[in-house]
Amino acid sequence: MNHSNPNDQAHLDNATRHGESSDSETAELQDGWLTLGRLLDQEAARGFNADDLIAQLHVSEIAPAKQPLEQPAPVRRRSTVPSRYAYAMVFSGSAALLLAVLTLSWWIGGVQPAAVQIAGDEQRASVSADTSALAWDDDLDLQMQEASLSLAKARDGLAPLDASYSALRSRLLEFEQELENGSL
Amino acid sequence: MKPMNSPAELHRRIECWVREHGAAVRGYLLGNVRRHDIADDLLQEVFRKAFSAGENYTEQGSARSYLLRIADRLLCDRFRKASPEINVGEASWQVIEPLIEDSEPDLETIAAESRQALMQALDQLSPDQRRVLLLRYYSDMSFAQVAEAMDCPLNTVLSHCRRGLQGLRKILSSDSP
Numbered sequence: 417m418n419h420s421n422p423n424d425q426a427h428l429d430n431a432t433r434h435g436e437s438s439d440s441e442t443a444e445l446q447d448g449w450l451t452l453g454r455l456l457d458q459e460a461a462r463g464f465n466a467d468d469l470i471a472q473l474h475v476s477e478i479a480p481a482k483q484p485l486e487q488p489a490p491v492r493r494r495s496t497v498p499s500r501y502a503y504a505m506v507f508s509g510s511a512a513l514l515l516a517v518l519t520l521s522w523w524i525g526g527v528q529p530a531a532v533q534i535a536g537d538e539q540r541a542s543v544s545a546d547t548s549a550l551a552w553d554d555d556l557d558l559q560m561q562e563a564s565l566s567l568a569k570a571r572d573g574l575a576p577l578d579a580s581y582s583a584l585r586s587r588l589l590e591f592e593q594e595l596e597n598g599s600l
Numbered sequence: 601m602k603p604m605n606s607p608a609e610l611h612r613r614i615e616c617w618v619r620e621h622g623a624a625v626r627g628y629l630l631g632n633v634r635r636h637d638i639a640d641d642l643l644q645e646v647f648r649k650a651f652s653a654g655e656n657y658t659e660q661g662s663a664r665s666y667l668l669r670i671a672d673r674l675l676c677d678r679f680r681k682a683s684p685e686i687n688v689g690e691a692s693w694q695v696i697e698p699l700i701e702d703s704e705p706d707l708e709t710i711a712a713e714s715r716q717a718l719m720q721a722l723d724q725l726s727p728d729q730r731r732v733l734l735l736r737y738y739s740d741m742s743f744a745q746v747a748e749a750m751d752c753p754l755n756t757v758l759s760h761c762r763r764g765l766q767g768l769r770k771i772l773s774s775d776s777p
């Protein structure tokens with residue numbers, strides 16, 4: 417139902433205006449519309465305060481001239497990022513705790529830190545004494561010398577065998593030569 | 601067509617508009633959103649926008665129509681963005697919008713009855729019918745201007761108006777408080 421004519425528009429115009437309507441049907445339509453408006457006016461008037469609204473608008477942005485021109489004082493807040501001081505405190509605290517634990521463990525184990533220090537010094541002294549007593553190991557040289565001598569002796573023992581082998585080899589070569597020549 | 605340049609003049613103009621048209625714009629917003637808190641937020645936004653556009657504002661029609669156009673655009677933006685709303689009952693409404701504490705019991709009863717009648721009437725109307733009828737009630741816009749503000753054809757506006765009036769006649773003419 418999307419038809420419209422000037423009479424229809426005039427009829428609706430009369431039904432939605434603040435004044436006397438011409439006919440009863442229009443007045444009936446107008447009555448409902450005015451009643452809705454009156455109810456809405458009552459509801460809108462409840463809790464509405466123009467001064468409050470103006471004040472809110474001034475606070476927000478309407479009246480920038482009333483805002484303080486100077487920069488507001490910075491608000492002090494607890495920082496969520498730990499400072500270097502906090503890091504140093506944590507580090508020194510953990511170091512102190514570690515030292516305390518070590519000291520306690522030493523005391524419980526019956527070894528005092530001073531005694532440990534002395535024992536360490538003595539140990540270092542004994543080690544240095546041992547290093548000064550060290551000398552060249554001659555036994556190893558003797559053993560190597562003996563081994564080389566025995567090797568030379570063994571080679572001397574093998575020499576006659578080597579000579580006989582050579583004679584045998586020359587004989588075989590001669591024999592082979594005769595076979596090839598057919599003089600055998 | 602007198603452009604406003606002075607900030608002081610602009611402030612005075614806005615204050616004057618708040619006093620003269622604040623309640624009407626609030627009524628228009630309340631009829632569409634049906635919640636005082638949302639209507640108040642939108643009302644502030646209307647005057648803030650009017651202030652922002654103050655230097656570019658030129659008097660072409662009435663100030664109320666100008667403010668109602670801003671309100672209507674804000675409503676459209678809100679309806680586009682907002683999730684579907686739930687109509688609450690009278691008990692829940694009392695929790696959301698408690699009555700003024702200083703009011704007398706009789707006045708409270710009358711207010712509650714009026715509110716109930718208003719909610720029934722608004723329930724009868726579609727959002728577009730509400731816009732047409734309330735723009736006609738609160739402003740002096742013609743149907744052609746309403747159609748321009750709503751960005752729809754004149755025949756559609758007239759159709760919304762006719763159907764809205766017929767729906768209201770059923771409800772309000774018979775049992776108005």
